[in-house]
Amino acid sequence: MALFSIEITPRYQETDQMGVIHHSVYPIYYEQARVAFCDQIGLPFHQIEARGLRQAMLSMTVNYHSPVRFGEKYHLAIQIIKATKVKLVFSYTMRDYQNRLVNSGETLLVWLDRDLKPINLAKHHADVYHRLKEYENTD
Numbered sequence: 001m002a003l004f005s006i007e008i009t010p011r012y013q014e015t016d017q018m019g020v021i022h023h024s025v026y027p028i029y030y031e032q033a034r035v036a037f038c039d040q041i042g043l044p045f046h047q048i049e050a051r052g053l054r055q056a057m058l059s060m061t062v063n064y065h066s067p068v069r070f071g072e073k074y075h076l077a078i079q080i081i082k083a084t085k086v087k088l089v090f091s092y093t094m095r096d097y098q099n100r101l102v103n104s105g106e107t108l109l110v111w112l113d114r115d116l117k118p119i120n121l122a123k124h125h126a127d128v129y130h131r132l133k134e135y136e137n138t139d
Contacts, residue, residue: 012070030076043132053128054114055109067102068094085121086119090106
């Protein structure tokens with residue numbers, strides 16, 4: 001299983017009136033993890049986009065297990081759980097420094113060309129497809 005992790009340091013402006021991180025912030029954290037993951041595996045977003053590839057979000061689930069607070073640090077782990085010729089599914093788990101699960105989720109993305117039409121990644125960008133398949137969790 002290929003798992004990559006980034007550190008999340010919540011910012012004050014991300015809090016709500018209850019002093020916890022607002023629910024709308026987690027998709028931004030997920031995107032931050034995806035960008036870092038792609039950089040780490042040698043597929044930086046700017047290079048992917050320069051090839052005319054786009055990723056559109058089809059669905060996202062976000063599960064809130066425990067409040068995340070300003071002033072604390074967290075680990076956000078990301079992994080590819082499914083990489084097909086057209087779709088890409090990531091899972092996310094966010095834990096505090098005591099290893100308690102605070103948030104989890106999934107995103108389902110579809111590959112598009114410059115005209116925003118679905119594209120068969122394996123056919124048109126085989127190197128990208130195979131690189132992603134290398135990191136797919138097969139468990």
